Amino acid sequence: MNQLIAKNVNVWYGENHAIKDVSMVIEPYQVTALIGPSGCGKSTFLRLFNRMNDYIDNFRMEGEILINETNIYDPTVNTEALRKKVGMVFQKPNPFPTSIYENVAFGMKIQGMNKKSELDEIVETSLRKAVLWDEVKDSLKKSAFSLSGGQQQRLCIARTLAVEPEVILMDEPASALDPISTSKLENLIFELKKSYTIVIVTHNMQQAGRISDQTAFFFMGKLIEYDSTKKMFLKPTHLQTQNYITGRFG
Amino acid sequence: MRRPKEKLIEKLLAMSGWLTILTTLGILVILVYESVQFFADVSVWEFLTGTEWTPLFSKKEFGILPLLTATLLTSVIALLVALPIGLSIAIYLNEYANRKFRSTVKPMLEVLASVPTVVYGFFALTIITPFLQSFIPGLAGFNSISPGIVMGIMIIPMISSLSEDALFAVPKSLRDASYGMGATRFQTVFRVLIPSASSGIIVSIILAISRAIGETMIVAIAAGQQPNFTFNPLVPVETITTYIVQVSLGDVPRDSIEYRTIFAAGMVLFIITFVMNNVSLWLKRKYHRQYE
Numbered sequence: 020m021n022q023l024i025a026k027n028v029n030v031w032y033g034e035n036h037a038i039k040d041v042s043m044v045i046e047p048y049q050v051t052a053l054i055g056p057s058g059c060g061k062s063t064f065l066r067l068f069n070r071m072n073d074y075i076d077n078f079r080m081e082g083e084i085l086i087n088e089t090n091i092y093d094p095t096v097n098t099e100a101l102r103k104k105v106g107m108v109f110q111k112p113n114p115f116p117t118s119i120y121e122n123v124a125f126g127m128k129i130q131g132m133n134k135k136s137e138l139d140e141i142v143e144t145s146l147r148k149a150v151l152w153d154e155v156k157d158s159l160k161k162s163a164f165s166l167s168g169g170q171q172q173r174l175c176i177a178r179t180l181a182v183e184p185e186v187i188l189m190d191e192p193a194s195a196l197d198p199i200s201t202s203k204l205e206n207l208i209f210e211l212k213k214s215y216t217i218v219i220v221t222h223n224m225q226q227a228g229r230i231s232d233q234t235a236f237f238f239m240g241k242l243i244e245y246d247s248t249k250k251m252f253l254k255p256t257h258l259q260t261q262n263y264i265t266g267r268f269g
Numbered sequence: 270m271r272r273p274k275e276k277l278i279e280k281l282l283a284m285s286g287w288l289t290i291l292t293t294l295g296i297l298v299i300l301v302y303e304s305v306q307f308f309a310d311v312s313v314w315e316f317l318t319g320t321e322w323t324p325l326f327s328k329k330e331f332g333i334l335p336l337l338t339a340t341l342l343t344s345v346i347a348l349l350v351a352l353p354i355g356l357s358i359a360i361y362l363n364e365y366a367n368r369k370f371r372s373t374v375k376p377m378l379e380v381l382a383s384v385p386t387v388v389y390g391f392f393a394l395t396i397i398t399p400f401l402q403s404f405i406p407g408l409a410g411f412n413s414i415s416p417g418i419v420m421g422i423m424i425i426p427m428i429s430s431l432s433e434d435a436l437f438a439v440p441k442s443l444r445d446a447s448y449g450m451g452a453t454r455f456q457t458v459f460r461v462l463i464p465s466a467s468s469g470i471i472v473s474i475i476l477a478i479s480r481a482i483g484e485t486m487i488v489a490i491a492a493g494q495q496p497n498f499t500f501n502p503l504v505p506v507e508t509i510t511t512y513i514v515q516v517s518l519g520d521v522p523r524d525s526i527e528y529r530t531i532f533a534a535g536m537v538l539f540i541i542t543f544v545m546n547n548v549s550l551w552l553k554r555k556y557h558r559q560y561e
Contacts, residue, residue, distance in 0.1 A: 071449060076368075102451035109449070113442035116465050126450045129460065175446070182450060 021047040021087060021185050021216050023068055028082035030063055037063050039240040050217045052231035059237040061220050065188050069105040070098050105186045106179035111195045112171035114163035119155050122163050122174055126182035141181050149177035150207050169200025189219040205230050224264055228252050236260045300539060303532030310526055322496040324530045333537060335496040339506035343417045343488055344481040346502060350421025351477060355428025363436040364458050382426045390490030393419040411493025411505035420487050424477040435469020436462050468552045475549040479542045485510035509538050
């Protein structure tokens, strides 16, 4: 089971108490959406699962994050190995300034794999999984910057898939994309959840409603409500959730 | 309608711009004029391929190669010192050091570049050379290794500072991508940051070489004034710049062939640094576009 479990998690940036006593269980092979107004801590919370907050000055955290029953904040945990299991797709497409092929092969190369035949195969399967193969198969040597924004984002997903993660974290992956690219990305996420556990931060209520199975509403660093997306959108328990989802604030 | 005062100011500003351009053009014209006269007496082929440079002797030879190799030799030694150290400093400051350390150390490093070169020259001659002689037997009092090393120290801040700027300009999102894929810090530096900043780093290297090639005082003091055609760093050599100093300070008659040699030598120096600076400018423009 690849459950992600947060137990009484608190996060501070210096004096700023960014996450306040959050506990939640994220189920495997589902899409879990984290929603809430800007600054509510949802991105910070997402980045706890692959320890990307470690690079931020003054970051301090208490509590436990368990993946496969291991506390990933245990000092013995190898963060590089963790990040191979827990991949991440960022807000803006961020391909490396190299070729399409090299972008996808990056993760394997840093693990020391250099056999061309194996790399070729992984690059192809990863690009196929990210539904990008047909668009780029004839231009693998071209710069990743020659792709459109939506294609770049799918390339970043292919790059993440290449190292065979179990969990994929997405931090507003569609916020820089046009509507057509966004819908392609959403279809892709729908496909990916068969094989991966997906946690996605989004600002877009409709998007959360369309793609997620579970939704968690964060406000001022607290987890206000967490339930099936259907229930959250139709019959939220808390007034704050209802106000946010119906667009009364945020 | 614009007022006359505005117009006057505009004219003055334009004039100061033109002044620098005209100065450069003036220097160029004189260089070309004197060189052309020089090459009326000495063939270009002889000048570029001759291995002896003795314009001040009775048996005159005009092969620039000894001066050119000396210039290259000292510059290469300088680069061998400055590149690994400068780049390591840039990587450390950018990726490992905390922000406070970086903002304190970076200006301190730049002090190295503001030490007068005559001080560096005597440092090479009176400290580095004797020190090297203590374990390199047969090292001459004047040689190219000692000023080369000292020139290397002088250009470290050029490489470290400009390379650090280039590394700093790499978008944070690329770091995130690399770390997010499970790359270590070392892998992120060598596989993502340095390749992404490569054109900026190359610019810093070219400018540093160009500075080393044009450097005069250090080599004039510590490398000697013997135009040996050699790549041996342990013997005295004479660089292009040193030769120009030597002749300018001496009592060579105006409009003689000896006098014109300094313009021919200066022309060579000018062409080398001009080409290098333009390559670096071209690269700089190229890399500024990269992330747009």
